[in-house]
Amino acid sequence: MSASFNNDTRAARRHSLAAESPTSIANGRSSLSGGRLTASYPPLVSSPESSEMGGLERSSVGVDQHAYAGKCNRLMKLLGGTSALLKGLRENNDRWLILYPHQTSPKIQRAQSFSEKGNDRYPLKRSNSFSAPHNGDSDFMDEDSRLVTSVDTLEFHTRLNVLKLEMKSHDHQSTEEIMESLEKSSIAELLNKRIDKSLKHLTSLHARIADKSSKVLVAGDLNAGKSTLVNALLRRQVLPVDQQPCTTMFCEVLDARENGGVEAIHAIKNIESYNREDPATFTEIQYSDLYETASEHGDIYKQLKIYCRDRRISEESLLHNGVVDIALVDCPGLNSDSLKTMAVFARQEEIDVIVFVVSAENHFTLSANQFLRNASNEKAYLFIIVNKFDEIKNKKKCEKIILDQIQQISPRTYEHSEHLVHFVSANSINLDNPYDQKIAEFEKMEEDLRNFVLKKRSKSKLAPAEHYLSNVLADITVLSEYNHGKAEEEYQNAISEFNEAKPLYDTLRMKRNQVIEEAEKIAEDTSANIHKYTKENLEKAINGVHKLPTKCEWSSILYVWQYVLEVKDEALGSIEQATRENEDFAKNMTAEGAEKIKLLADANQLSGEARQVNISKLFGRQPTEILIHIGPTDLFDIDFEFSDKLGEKLSDKLQMATLSGGALVVVASKYLGYKSALTTLWRFGNFVGFDNMKRLAIPILLLAGAGTTYYLFSDMQRVVTCKVRQKVRKHLMAEDYADGEGKRLARYGRKVMRKITNDLQIRFHDAVQEQEKRCKRLREALKETGEAKNYFGDVFKKSIEMSETLKFLKIDLEEREQLTVF
Template sequence: MQQGQPSPVRTASPARMSQDEFPFTQEASSSSLPGSSLPPSTPKSTCFTSSSPSALNRSISLFGATGDEIQRHVEDQKSFGDKRETLVSALDSTTGLVKGLAAFNQEKWTIHYPHQLGLTTTAAAPNALQRGTSSPPATSPAKGARPSAVRRSASMFAEEPAEESSRPAPQRSYSTAEGPVKPTAPVDAPPVHPLSILSLDLKLGHPTAPTANLPALLPSLSLATLSQLLSRRLTSAVGHIGQLRQRVTDTNSRILVTGDLNAGKSTLVNALLRREVMPSDQQPCTTVFCEVLDASAWNEGKEELHAVRDVEKYDAADRSTFDAFDLSQVLEVQDMEESPYQIVKAYVHDARAPAEESNEPNPSFIKNGLVSISLIDAPGLNRDTLSTTALFARQSEIDVIVFVVSAENHFTLSAKEFLWNASREKAYVFIVVNKWAGIRDKARCMRVVGEQIKQLSPATWKARQELVHFVDAAEVVDDETEEEIKSSEEEATSFDHLEQSLRSFVLLKRTTSKLAPAKHYLLNLLADLSTLASTNVIAASDELAEALRQLQRVKPIHERLAAQRDEVEEGVDRVEESVVEVVRSATWSRLERAMGYVSQGQVVPPQEATPTSLAGAESLKAPTELPEFPGVMGLWEWASEVKATLVRALEAEVRSAEDEARGETVEGVKKVQDGLGEKYLSTANAGEQGSEEVKEGEKKAERVFRPEVMFAKRRRGLGRLAARGQSTGLGLGSTAVGLSNSFSATDFEVTMFDLLDLQRLYAHGNRLRGKKAITDGEDGVETSAILGLGLGSLGMVGSRVIGIKGTMDSLTRIMEMLGSEKARKWAGPVLGVLTVGFVAYIIVDLPRAVPRNIGRKLQASLSSSLDSSSTATPPITFPSAHSDRIAKETRKVLRLAGWDLRERFRAALERSEKERKEVEATVEKAEGALKFLGEFVEKVEKEETRVEEVAV
């Protein structure tokens, strides 16, 4: 530096400059862009107190960046890269978490919403998550009191106050079905914040419902519906994360350079590239938008022009979508009258870019190793181009608008209009006041331009230290030789400052426009996930506790019932067998006894323990004695009556046996239904949680035992002994099992022989004669038999009537003498005597003989009808047949009662097994849910910490 030259820029340290000296007084706390990660710029007062042009020229360099600032910008770039990497990783992890929760909600556990548990936003409440899980996913109070800006976006039930910044979250109830907010949470409810991203959009389907009433709708939605709505929310969250990721990872950033005609836009672009790529001329020469891109990044390193007719179809790899020109032909392409091209893409190499690919920050503007910046040189603004450029500027891919204004001309009307509109949409617009070197009264120029900016774009004005630059682009382009480039890196200039600000601003813009939304969205989403998971930890803990309590009740009952299964079977069989045996033997002995009397022609004397007939059962009065003998004249009718009486006596005994069996059966059924039922089913019923209605229904379904219907379908009529065993009508809806044998006491008629005790006579005669008694059923009567009969009868008459036993023996001896020759001559008189004796016997013995004969015949008749059965088995007798029948009927009733009990027991066992399985499944489900949610909350918290640390 030569002597006499004005002091170098750095000696005029910004710190030493007075704020008042700077025409654009910096407003307090607005030295950096709002929300910027850049530290506030050092107040670089650009006081142009000297009116000397050279001094001013030197002062201009005050705008230039110091080495520290450049270093800071470099660090900014690096930090941007780190933040981006962290957020991309967090976005990916969160996608995994959301998908995991969605699958969990679909397959394993229906997610509850906080209001379903009646939770409130009680920030001071102790953390309830510590109960019910070994690894409590605690939400720290610090997290609970997360800055409300993060929460601002949505509330599940009510709008959040916009101004809450440092205040704790308002108390808010989730269960507002009744309208007014009231704290419904249990004392140990965790702090819960309202859901934002995952809140339910209940306006769907209720477009007219006012927001304030929405909470009232929540309780009316079922758990399943809410869970489905949540699924949709989660799916859309995954979609949104995808979009955010795309935006975050998008490295392309576009700067639109626009301004008045001839303001020096092309010159500025060239200056940023440090090479003359765009044509610049006194004459308006930019007619088409021309985008300058890094050739190595976008066109395989090849420098050329792509003149594009249809931007929508453009593909750098597809030659058919553009016309290619040499880079040097740019003026030709621009100069075309009525250009057919929408845009010209100029792929160039930046002179300052490193030859090799590197992610390290470097001085190149378009290839800085972090963000690929493309510069779009727009046609100068006039009435024709204004709307097109405005449209272009509005595109979302345009990160920054650099508005170039000539210091010589200030803002034209078109410029003002554009700036006015653009600043409304983009908030910040870079303003480059170009051709600054030629301005003499720089202070005045600055003041005028400053006033205009203040009005046109207040936001830009506020951040003017970063956004408003006074430069001379032509100087940079003209003067920069290879060597000067080097030296310029060492000596910061105002243009460097512009360049670095622009670069930082692009990064800042990207941070604000891409990283910040991603961070805020992630924090909101993660907070929601944490809330949901925490809420569900409580739900799962409660469910687990309840299920374990249920299991404690249900498991032992089921185990006991399962162990008793065989016991019940055996118990029922035992009762059945014992009762049947009692009935069988009682019946048999009763009938055997009865048959003993009847076969002797006697009525059956009542037994002491004869049961009385049950109400409703058909009763039959047992005859107490035989009808009185009316004399020989009424003999025949009397014999029939005797027969009927004996039959009735037998039948009455059968009835009594049945009554007795019925009584036993009643006892047996009681033993089964009440005794065993009480013993085994009370266990099951005690454990049943079934409603009273169900139990009532089961009771109704039980069979009702009506003992009086047992044996009801017996054959009617005195003449038949009802042994056919047709349906006995047990009253249990069963089909009776019939006996294969049939008894019929009416099958025999009273005959002449019944009136005489021929058999007895015959037997007696034979005994006298030493012969074997004839058997029943032999029709033929031999002479000797008749003789025997006669003798027998005589003897009997004699012994009864005369009363001398000796006479009888003498007569017998006399009769035996008839066989000898000597005795034959006695035959006539003896036979006479015999006949008289016989007749006398008949008359005297009738009242006794007839009943006996009939009884015997009755017995024979009953037995004969059974004799057809196999000889291998014990002979079936009247008592045995009836005892079998009655025992069978008893067994049938008991079996049904047993079957009933078994069924009820089986049903109870099944029910308890089902209940146990259900409870066990619930336990498993809740335990699984707790495990999942515990891990989930941990992961969410890890992500939250990671994302919170990303400063955007």
């Protein structure tokens, strides 16, 4: 219903009361009866014309209320759905840390970035994405085209609304700088707190919409005239008024019908437990004590509930309007006390309409700016009353300054400032005459306030929920799309990494046994080659001992035993030299085998460093010392076969001599190689005869002994050398020294190769285990990121659908209201 229609109704009502006597009007004052706030004025009876007009108005309101009720139900469903989305985000944050989009570089204006339109904040604005719905002004596109799958080229220079994290530090760092220094888990925890706060507020909004009554918060700075304004609206002196601040607690003024028609004042200590039917939950005070209680007992009571009657008819009254129950809540001044200021900030979230009273002399203070900006996050429209305007001389300048401030604080309010911003003087209202016609501006303000609270309840009561829902859903859309993009990016990275890891894992498993067998074969071949080479080389050295040129010096027969030892040591030295050569060969062969195994590891891309094996240390043990004992008998080899035959033919007298001579001859022939000569001598004896031989024996023996002695002394060095070397050779051959050394070196080589092969097995095992764990981790990552991608995709689509429903819900109601604001 337009303002002109109500002005006509008001005029008709004033005309019908013109005939009433001043006395009857004067009787309408407030009075104290029995200590209670009472009204002694007679019932007001409207004229037939005004009654008819009021009936038409109530009929129109009834139609609006039907639409309003339908919108309430749909809006409460959206509130419940939004709460479910936030709860899901909160619970999912324990499994998948929600990433918060924050700016990591200076803002760059480009097509794919965030943009601002006026003071409205748009979470995202780009050609291949969505524009989050904001106050019903955004166009919706297909969800799939907006749900991007890559965030590499996107710049989420976001300015979130409700879920925005605001952080400050002592060194004045920006929020983005603080974000970059925090862990993801810390940011997720901060976001959880914002979500919890939003959930609490959504619950409050749901309860507020379900509540059929409306609450109007009258807020403002100290001495702005809040209580005076409430009294003027009620046309009664209900709230205490003083030049000094006198309101230290919330004072809620309600229609007495809500208290069984009884006017009373209830002082409440615990608001949550308050029940007007239970006297134990409140203290009833007298009206005469109201001033003292409101100004002095703010530390005892949290709130006052004042039940009173509005002396005007329902068509003009705020409290008793016949449409909805209204409560006016007067609050302490914003800058009176920090705790009280915070209480006002918290309380505004429970309020349907905010009437902000600003002193025309002081304009908007810092606390007022902060309060209104905070309230603008939820409420698109604020009702602002500039009080004490009659005291200003340059009224146009004052209006311009205040309107400019309002434009910055609440653009929507500024757009409808004709109906939402009023410059009045509440103290000029004559409370003794409820129909004082002196102040037209105040009457217009009253009419606009009544129209805003009652007939535009979709704006006053539901618009805060719409506005808050729009912001929350836009934030959810930004968070879900951003996290969907991140999850998609990590999902693709996991797929790429898994496609790389799985074949490597399968290859390692398949090649492990094959490579180990190949490494073991290299080890066995190396050991066999060491054994073969060592044995052949030593056998060659042993067999070539007698051919070695000697460097030992022969002194005389007196030092023959010293010469024997020197020759023995010389022969053994040549064997030891061959042994050292064999060890060097074994080390080189082992090193080559180790390098081959290392190449096997490198060819299979095994991670980690190969175990370092000190080959020289493992081969450092000295070979077994060769112990050969050489006695005198090793230098002479006597054959007793000839002495037996000779003893049968010689006489007993010459037997010993003949034996000695024969032995000497035999020895000489044995060592000097003259067996053939001795045989010839024997035949010669048979030819001459033994009798003649007996006579010639002594001379012959002496001659033979002398010759033999001479020969032995002249060739003894060569004989001893050969005999000693022959002894060494026979001993080494008998001990199978070459094969033993070959086995020894082969055993050491096998030991080294076994260590290297075992290291290869360990590295292969570790590599297989590492790749197995990697594949398992990537499978889990694929599952986790896939679930996160699907989850955030679903949240994104649901938030878009709910935003679109909210948009059409708003458009539908605006069409019902014929797209008029006030």
